[in-house]
Amino acid sequence: MDQVFDKLAEIVGKEYVSNRSEELFIYSRDMGTMPPHKPDYIVLPASTSEVQKVILLANQEKIPVVPMGGGLVLSALTVPLKGGIVLDMKRMHHILEVNAQNRYAIVEAGTPQGRLQAHLQKKYPHLKHSIPDAPPMATIAGNILIHGSGHLSQATGFHSEMLNGLEVVLPTGEICRIGSCSTSPYWFSRAPLPDLAGLFIGWFGTTGVITKLAIKLYPRPALKDVLVFVTEEADIIPDILLKIVDTEMAEDLVVVASEYPSWTRDLQLTMINITANSDAEMNFKQGIIRECLHSYAKDKSGGFIDMPLMMKGVLLETPMRTVTRFADAREGGGFEYVGAIMPVGLFPQAYQAGVEIAARHELPYSMVIRVIGRCHSLMFAYGYPFNRGDSDDVEKARQALHDSNLASLEIGAIPWKTEEPGQQLIIKQMDPETLALMNRVRSLLDPNGIMNPGNWEEK
């Protein structure tokens, strides 16, 4: 008799807990290059109360708990490094409220991005939320908790900055509300209270289980278009980005540098997404953006390129399905990237490092860089497709990812949502007092050390 299994079954129902070899296999791995680690149980809770009961049981039994959203982080943050319970949150996928006037939505933590996207399109077509280029299965909560970014990040910052408040089950089982919802019936802001959301964002599920959250909604203009500016001088990219951002005319701003297709080799393509409510507004905005880069066009160091409508459609799609297709670029179904968060001025060094690392590992380079918060930072992704069926190729990609982490830290960037070995590199470079504070906070919140152990832990 497995008493833990029986107790979990009492909490969530027998059909929503498993310790069968099939589920243990699937939940022991993600799509990236990290090795698998088997959980002991997979549990699918349907409510905050069920999550609370699981956490209380885990404390009693001293079993690790790993919360999981879409499971699409690629860097194994939901792989249970020390076994235990994987808490797959996707049965909690309900949209609880859209407050159109006050511009926020409250969702359960397992709500996929796609579900909110479709709901808003149908019921509130004048509103949208910021959508990452991850597949629609990525959860809103998961993306916010890793400091994700998306189509509105140029204008409004990291997705974590779009968080208004949350409900969390603490590692000791208390249910706690953070932000205005702790004091008011409205989930409109984290200010003016002490910002306790920081206890949960960026911690990779080591400080609690988020069960509900509210995010900001933004207007959805009727029209969208994309301009593409091309250069082969990486050194001028920061200035190009700043010039565009300073016009206040672009919604999203992404630079792509890839060897695929072959004609783009050595080029940097800046995709400038523009939205408007009328043709006149669109033409005006495009005119201003073209004008701001006029000097580069004039001295022939760059220029706008035309694109067929089909290609524009691909670039304007949300989320972009082509990003997922890239996983099979080498007919191997594998893909992982290092997303390094960095100031805009580091672009040239980061680009050069990306080209060199790829060449060193005999891999094609592929870099996608999103502007965050009006050029206050960049999310610089070094992507490596690999053949899942070839263990040597997987290892090659893993090494390239490791080198990208090292190179990022060396130039002053910080790897984003990084896997456990990358976390060790960050910890090594981190101010010791910062690490000590992190450890104190964690010990205070999670005295039994049950929450996603193995992450953010100094080896």
Place this chain on the structure above:
Amino acid sequence: MEYEDLIHRCFRCGYCKFTKDYGDFNCPSYRKFGFETYSPGGRMWLLRGWLEGEIPGTADLAGIFYSCASCGNCRERCVMNFREDLVDIFTAARTEFVEKGLTPPAVRDYFRNIQLSGNPYKLPQDKRGEWAAGLEIKPFKGQEYLFYAGCLGSYDDKGKEIAQKVAALLIGAGFDIGILGNEEHCDGNDVKVMGEAGLFQLLAEKNIAKFRDAGVHKIITLSPHSYNVFKNDYPNDQGAFTVMHYTQAVSAALEEGRVSFGELDTKVTYHDPCYLGRHNEEYESPRKILSSIPGLSLIEMERNSQDSACCGGGGGNVFTDILGGGPESPARVRVREAAATGAEILAVACPACARMLEDALKAEEGLEKRLRVLDIAEIADRAGINQKA
């Protein structure tokens, strides 16, 4: 295993779980069970794990593969280049389970019944044509069309009622039809999908020989399953026969002005069968028939056409029930979705869907008073069929 060179290419991105707008999960087994293992991507990874010896071949593993309803939603929504092969990959996996003797008992019994009795119900072959007793319909003797009833139309109570109404509708629409009656054989669609390649081949050979001997050139089927397998999987040298689903035949008759319907004041929502819709892209003919009935108001469910929800009966589940019941079973979710439209009739064009949805309706408290499951031919019968000269 066939397609073995493709299975490592699934990224498990999860597009396959969704409707087109990502607003809902539309993989019947993932929606019901919730574990990643029951999603198409989960199956791809499990299959690879099994073939490479990382996980054992267990009854649970076989159950995961046989709970797939072969509805084709994954093929519709997958973003990868191998999307067209997805449904066939899962069929090939089930063939592996058959060859390794790992089929669940319900599947084993289904194959045995087909092999020994020629139908899933273990009923005698000489009862196969009984559904047509007392009807105007004649045995096939060189008529222009063969009307093929299939196992559900020949043996299942609801299926037999539908077969009778479809035959009447076809005759009313001026089609010169005959049936094979006791000489008809199982079409083998579900046998094939469940992975018994040898038994499927035997059934296909028997049917083709029968068609050839009887001089059949044009077939109208009751079931989209039969339509699918005759059209896409039977060897059909030099186009020896053509095949239509009955809704396509009636739709053509409507277009030619050969038939019309009397008035029926009712609200109807239509459930697309997977083997007519996603597998064969026929969405218009059934709607055309319903829309031609004066007084009938056709309301669409949220999930319709390419995004239609599966009733859960595909992949042999109408016989094996491995996908299982309960409030979250695909059929019960579907009848609740139909009732939410305010429709009085849930229209179907497949006897398997009819069986699944009618059973689901009985399990939903209070819904039976508000909603009925009727085949399009039954609705046409209620409206009244007017044959034109």
